[in-house]
Amino acid sequence: MRRVIRRVWVALICIASSSPVWVESAAISEPALEEVLIIGSKTAAKNVSGSANFISEQDLERFDQIDLRKVLNQVAGVYIREEDGFGLRPNIGIRGAAAERSQKVTIMRDGVLITPAPYSAPAAYYIPNVSRIASVEVLKGPAATAYGPHTVGGAINLASPSIPEGGSEGFIDLSAGSDGYYKGQFSYGATEGNFGYVFDLLSYGADGFKWVDRSNQDTGFERNDIGIKLAYALPQSRFEHKVSFLLEVGDEVADETYLGLTDDDFRATPNRRYAASQLAKFTSEHYNALLNYSARLTPKNTTNIKLYWNKFDRSWNKLDRFWRGPSLQRILRAPDQYDLYYSILTGERDSSGSPDQTLDVTNNFRKYVNGGLQWTLSDAREFWGINIETLVGLRFHTDQVERDHQPRTYLMSNSIMVSDGIPRPPKTLNKATTDAWAAHVTSKFSLGDFALSLGFRHEDIDGEVANYLIDTVKGQKQELNAASISGIWQVTDSTSLFLGAYEGFSPAGPASGADHEESLNYELGLRFSSGNSEASVTGFHSDYDNLIGRCRVSDPNCVPGSEFNGGQVEITGVEFSALHAMSLPASIELEVALSYTYTESEFGETFFSGFSQWGLVRKGDELPYVPESIGNARVSLYRNDWSIEASVDSQSKMREVPGTGLINEDLHADDFTTVDLTVSYRASEQLTWQLLLLNASDEAAIVSHRPFGARPNRPRSLVGRVKYQF
16 A cells, blocks of 8 residues: 555656646636745635644634643644643644654644754653744644654644734733732734834743642742744845744743652542652753745745754753662552552651662753754646646754753651762763754645645654763664655535545654654545534544654663554544534624544554553553543633633543553543633723633543653632733
8 A cells, every 4th residue: 555655646746747838827826925834724724635723823812721732622633641730741642643742743833843852852841832822733644744753643833923914013911810820921013114023921830739748839830931033025026035033932940740649649639749759840941943034936936944943951850769669650559568668758757778768869951952954845837727736845954862860869857858968870871863854745636626635755864872871872774755645525615525545654763773663544534614614524544563662761661762662553533523603692602612532542463562651462452541532612602892611621531551441440541521611801902801710620630640650630720811902
């Protein structure tokens, strides 16, 4: 099948490119001179011959979310596992691709890679702040072929704030709420002649909703983020040119820990933290720069060049283990069996001073740098009555990560962790670097109500890891190819049918020794859009030849960064989404939206893995961290200057280890249903008041047992907000 896809694509592209004459037609619309968006709008998403979703600024504004999980829940086929309750470090997966630290998803900012080191260390924590995102684009299936390096699941593009298209505009946005939550944002932008700019300043944080045993310390966070975008459109000439520059700087300080709770402790007091987590602290700084040049070469051709650079430094001081003794996972799963160690974690018992009762707090310091240059050329023509739209792209990307994991050891004494003063050698001291060339070509052939899209992607990756502890350098080269084919048929004015197949891949690490992950994926979908109603249903199937699992610091008995192959895996599912708007008596407008995903998964062979998230796997076992059902429903009522909206998120129980049968018998995350409510009043053209009640029923659920122990969702929170636009 894979060879067939490639041959069909190559044959059709050769036919299109071998003709000596291209005939232009007024029926071909001019390609947009776009700088940051891939899809562009909700309307454009409906015409993609594959799965594509566009979340607008209005969608983001409804509940003023700071948690990307709440935003992406609107999109079927996307799964997000929480860690901290505020959405500071979401784990994103698409169509069964591992959600672990978003490592199998290509995440972009204005069309360029934003993950700290997507090749050298894809499982890294960083995501732009939701309040500084203008729109979100999600591409799945064949539509994501042009965006790599991780194409097994899909791609997400997060657009930066846009420059006003005439005159000036700005806003001041202030919020305050439960648990010391606050948010302040100021934005102002203008366009004067050929020059435009926007400046955006954001600060938000909270005292935290957790509490540490025998302590009154905060468990919250603070984030600050500044962005400035400048744009200049050259005066009218033969060609249309536009240059923009984006610079973003931010930092974070969070009293966040890897340490969770036992299940029994969670049921009793879900927001508790053990005394052994008292030294936990996460700090980070990020710098992003993007120079963007776009030009219209002819009425049917545009080109774009992006030069980008990103830097991300982070330090996480956290409890890692007992210096000698059982792993934290074992202790928290069986506290009665490991009563001594459990009592030390809670501060109820002092350490004796022996190595097995000594607490290891490791500062995981990492420095990431990435940058690159990418070029695209778009072309729209008519040839023999067939409309042909082609996009060609080339990118050079380089990234690196320096790791310095330095442990310090402590004894528990009267519920206080006291340093034992013993110097310890570093656990990890290395540097991983990767240089990668990527090229892609996509072409869309349209004739009447039919359109056929073909794509091909090639990646040439060269990476190495220098281990300074044992003075070795190891490298690995990879050449990856993937093809796609998809089609869409406009059956009626309101109904379209689309289907496609594509190859996906996720590169292995720069010196892991594991084979890269690859998959063959299919989708079949039906869209309906008429008046105030629209709906979409899509079936998908992914056949993985070689699943990859990556060891994290929190995984016992493996070297952090090492990779494991899980063999053949099959994932099948159905996505459904719908939207309907209608008018009710008393000048009330009603809008209802729904998204739902059903997923099945299974390993194709029996094996034993040193990767703790897999362990002993039997053929037919379901994958961990892939919920069977996940959905979101929204109901909105509008009347004059008032609006009342409710959003319901629901997720079924989720395995955290492979298995079959009843999930309750294995390690798992809880099922949950949470309701968010908001009331908004537009007092004037400039002033809006909003009251939000998040998790209105105060449902407490174990959202994950990783890294160490049961972790809660955000409890019921009340937030007041005022926004003044000028």
